[in-house]
Amino acid sequence: MRILPKPGLIISIPAIARSRAMRTCLFFVLILPVFFVYAEKAAIGAYNDVRGFKTAAGLLNNGMYLEALSTYQEISDYSDKQDNRARALLFMGTTYSLYLDQYDAALKQFDKIIKTYPTSQAASDALFNSGMVLYETGKFKNAHAFFKKYMEKYPDGLRRQSAEVWADSAKTQMSEIREPEEIASVPLYKRDVEDTNIRVLIKNRAEKITIHSEQNISLYNPFSKKMIYSSSEPVILTKKGEQLAANGRKLDLHMCMVKTDGKTILVDNRGFRGDLTILADSKSLSVINNIPVEQYLYGVVPKEMPHSWAKEALKAQAVAARTYALYIKDKSADKPYDVESTTTSQVYGGFDSEKEESNLAVDETRGQVITYDGRLIIAYFHSSSGGHTEDSKNVWIADLPYLKGISDSFSANIPNGQWSFFVSYNDMKNLLNKYGLNIGQIRGLNAAGESQSGRLLGVRVVANNGTTELKSNNFRIKVGATSLKSTLLKMAPDRDGILFTGKGYGHGVGMSQWGANMMAQKGFGYQDILKHYYQSVKIVALSSQ
Secondary structure (H helix, E strand, C coil), X not given: CCCXXXXXXXXXXHHHHCCHHHHHHHHHHHCXXXXXXXXXXXXXXXXXXXXXXXXXXXXXXXXXXXXXXXXXXXXXXXXXXXXXXXXXXXXXXXXXXXXXXXXXXXXXHHHHHHHHCXXXXXXXXXXXXXXXXXXXXXXXXXXXXXXXXXXXXXXXXXXXXXHHHHHHHHHHHHHCCCCHHHHCCXXXXXCCCCCCEEEEEEEEEECCEEEECCCCEEEECCCCCXXXXXXXXXXXXXXXXXXXXXXXXXXXXXXXXXXXXXXXXXXXXXXXXXXXEEEECCCCEEEEEEEEHHHHHHXXXXXXXXXXXXXXXXXXXXXXXXXXXXXXXXXXXXXXXXXXCCCCCCCCCCHHHCCHHHHHHHHHXXXXXXXXXXXXXXXXXXXXCCCECCCHHHHCCCCCCCCCCCECHHHCCCCCCEEEEEEEHXXXXXXXXXXXXXXXXXXXXXXXXXCCCCCXXXXXXEECCEEEEEXXXXXXXXXXXXXXXXXXXXXXXXXXXXXXXXXXXXXXXXXXXHHHHHHHHCCCCHHHHHHHHCCCCEEEECCXX
């Protein structure tokens, strides 16, 4: 991890400032730890800020950036504490910049803090971060002004020295004669991707882990790369204190690499390609599968889409899943893993789930990804759109140009495409309040707008202690996403609760998997499918593949 240089050090700041590692270091060192200062215990009867921040942090950790934005928005709307409202906006701005590359949206959040909450503790961070965003996008004159303003307004601020360094660098950049192409912001996506290995969390909170292989099992120190243990028999990994033990022998390490010469390695009788990282913390053990992205996709595609579906649909799923995994990887340098093996990321079943048809779909699209404006997209997909996909901004908050709602006749009449679900007002109250809301006895539920797709934009929960308005998909997740299958629905209230009837399954953003299969059956190729569901995108091949 890099740290900010002290004044007087000879260092190429522009090169550092434009690197992903620098941005990760800057925002996580300077912003995220402050959460613990502001996430104080919520007052009785108030919105539970602690739970809200914890939920959003978990979503960010799992690569669910748009979902995290919606949660931070809830905190900024409903928290009783000014500092927490400001801090939620700060996290929104950081998420826009660090995870979504939406710099203008980030600056708007920071500006809102500065103007609306000028005396909050988040205001100084917003001022400094505005300078960093402007610097990274090549707007050195404006960046210099923000750093100078920070130094003037907060002469004893935590980032006073850093602001001085960045202000001097911005001034230097302003004075240099530079070619137009040098001034433009450096794209984060490059065709030449050197590292396409994916780190998948396949097991956590385990007391012990049993490793089998047809060949010798070797354990390595991940730092020195030296082999520290080898066995031709199964290896049982446990904890001794916070250190690892292999078959009872203490390793004096809290982390090790596990490799075998065999094709697969068994983790508690589940087969995986690649190798493993075993982590021990104060409570339990975790297992991370380190695997090339193409082999990772062998275990993803048949779990996300039936392998018996049309070939071109499987190929579309392979490209979407590859793009999603590499996008999340690019944002996960500060984490011990990139994705999980569950629905929080993409479902990954390892070697045991592989099928010939889906493996072929991966092989025939090897290295191909979806880009917009030269960058990887967040390739969201869902089960069925119900006849019309949805804008990302209507489901969450971020307005991503390639995630726009479109008419989708291919998903209109699929098997079991319609559903119904009844929930009582009392159950609804309990479900909503589990997420930190403070909703009293519910009297009714009203629609708060409708999008072009026919989905609810929001819902107003009318209770005896006031009305709470939620984004419709946030409401759906809280009530139960497997029962309230989509927001393309109608509501029929009665005295005890609401009967929901609707179409589609999922958030409705991006590719409809059922629609992809129907398109493939009608003769469309996988690139046609992807360009139907993701707007104005290109399908390109990574040059390293």
